[in-house]
Amino acid sequence: MEKLKVGIVGYGGLGHIHAGSLVGYDDVKVTCICDIDPEKFVQTESEINFKVDKAWLDINTVNTYEKFEEMLEKEEIDVLVSALPTDIHADYAVMALNKGINVFSEKPMSISVEGCQKMIDAKNKSGKELMIGQCVRFWHEYEYIKSCIENGRYGKLYSVIMQRTGCYPGGWFLEGERSGGALLDLHVHDMDWVNYTFGPKPDSMIASGLVGKTGEVDDCNVLMKYGDVLVSIRGSWIEHSPFCCYIKANFEKATAEYRGDWGEVRVTCSDGVTKETIKIDKPNAYITELRYFLDTVKGLHKNEICPPESTIESIRLALLEREIIKSK
Ligand SMILES: NC(=O)c1ccc[n+]([C@@H]2O[C@H](COP(=O)([O-])OP(=O)(O)OC[C@H]3O[C@@H](n4cnc5c(N)ncnc54)[C@H](O)[C@@H]3O)[C@@H](O)[C@H]2O)c1
Structure with a gap:
């Protein structure tokens, strides 16, 4: 079975958490990671508000990029996991959807309702899946x-x-x-x-x-x-x-x-x-939500739990x- 190729953009706290979830799946391979701060690639622990986690992904097994546009140009990925600062969630999700890539983007969906709507419009135009990590x-x-x-x-x-x-x-x-x-x-x-x-x-x-x-x-x-x-x-x-x-x-x-x-x-x-x-x-919920999204991308079910038309609300x-x- 062909593995789903996943790219991650934003390799801070949540980027590390999601990478850790993804290494546990047999049907997925993280192939590339982008962060503007290369120190994040070698960080061995990640911290979010209630949890410190080990970096489970071996960074030597993926291609790393400091520019998202370059990663999009050079890599062929099926799914993008975006864990960027909130003000750029919408723009980055739209760039990936426009390239025909399914996008899982962290919460909150966007800083504005207009940003959320841009994401939904790009999703509809591309026919790809979009889900927000409202865990x-x-x-x-x-x-x-x-x-x-x-x-x-x-x-x-x-x-x-x-x-x-x-x-x-x-x-x-x-x-x-x-x-x-x-x-x-x-x-x-x-x-x-x-x-x-x-x-x-x-x-x-x-x-x-x-x-x-x-x-x-x-x-x-x-x-x-x-x-x-x-x-x-x-x-x-x-x-x-x-x-x-x-x-x-x-x-x-x-x-x-x-x-x-x-x-x-x-x-x-x-x-x-x-x-x-x-x-x-x-x-845990981070593992469960990503699994749910990947199964949506694989066509195993429709995204009824967390569609973007609901998270915009x-x-x-x-x-x-x-x-x-x-x-x-
Ligand atoms: N679901 C949850 O429980 C939960 C918990 C914490 C944070 N979050 C959300 O996840 C998102 C990320 O939060 P975090 O805590 O991981 O933040 P963070 O600052 O730890 O990570 C963000 C990363 O993005 C990188 N980055 C910034 N601009 C970039 C760009 N243009 N291109 C590539 N990389 C870039 C930064 O260098 C950093 O490593 C936020 O929207 C936040 O609200 C969700």
């Missing part, structure tokens, strides 16, 4: 809670409370026009899950927040109503405590909670005493929240 859609504990909302396991849903907080990252993330600040970079994960679970159009939205070091909204709280379900999300980079992601769903018959460092969903039943623990033993929702916050 929380593939996070098994969030999936479990979503399934309980849909199958009524714990009865009617009353409210969902979400949180994603930590301290400021460094580098380009501190430039609001490149990262979008905490609202677009971090909080968008939860906004995207809410869009995925409840839809892109809440009946109402109230939001408040603070503009921080990035010149963008770095601390935010949003309250939304979907019918009679209340959704509340907090996102922040202004904290000094360790990174924390959290979700709590209050149902008629139970409360289901998950926190990133627990590694399990904890359920407390309505008597306040009966507890249930749901441990999910599956490959998460950017629209996040930017609406930003507009409300900034108008006050």
Whole structure:
């Protein structure tokens, strides 16, 4: 069987994580990597907000480039994995799609709705696949809670409370026009899950927040109503405590909670005493989302979980929240 040839652009934190996932697949070969900073090629560890990982890919087995255009010209690849700073997600995805390459591009989809639309237009024109790495859609504990909302396991849903907080990252993330600040970079994960679970159009939205070091909204709280379900999300980079992601769903018959460092969903039943623990033993969400995308490219299924026509709506929702916050 012919292996899918994969190129990676942006070999920083997430580029290393995705390369590590890809070396685990038999039907894929990473053939080339591009980064403007050649030191990244020899970096042996990668760090993202909650995880330090070993560099699993042997860099000597791939061609390396410092210019993306040169890599596109010289290499024949089936799939591009893009883990670039957010302000250039759209332009690089469009360049690859225009060359007939399938693109997996990191979240957030783009810094603007116009950028997202350009990506969708290029995808439609090329007939290739495009998926954004909104990994929380593939996070098994969030999936479990979503399934309980849909199958009524714990009865009617009353409210969902979400949180994603930590301290400021460094580098380009501190430039609001490149990262979008905490609202677009971090909080968008939860906004995207809410869009995925409840839809892109809440009946109402109230939001408040603070503009921080990035010149963008770095601390935010949003309250939304979907019918009679209340959704509340907090996102922040202004904290000094360790990174924390959290979700709590209050149902008629139970409360289901998950926190990133627990590694399990904890359920407390309505008597306040009966507890249930749901441990999910599956490959992590980064591995799962990439596998899902590669199988989409191979024609094994349609991209129903994370199509770009849905992730653009998460950017629209996040930017609406930003507009409300900034108008006050
Ligand atoms: N899904 C998640 O959980 C998650 C977590 C962290 C970051 N991200 C997203 O992934 C993207 C990358 O974040 P990161 O933490 O890996 O950042 P990073 O700074 O560690 O990596 C970005 C890399 O891109 C390179 N680069 C910049 N401009 C380039 C260009 N023109 N051509 C080639 N290479 C270029 C940089 O040198 C750097 O190595 C961001 O959009 C971020 O929001 C997603």
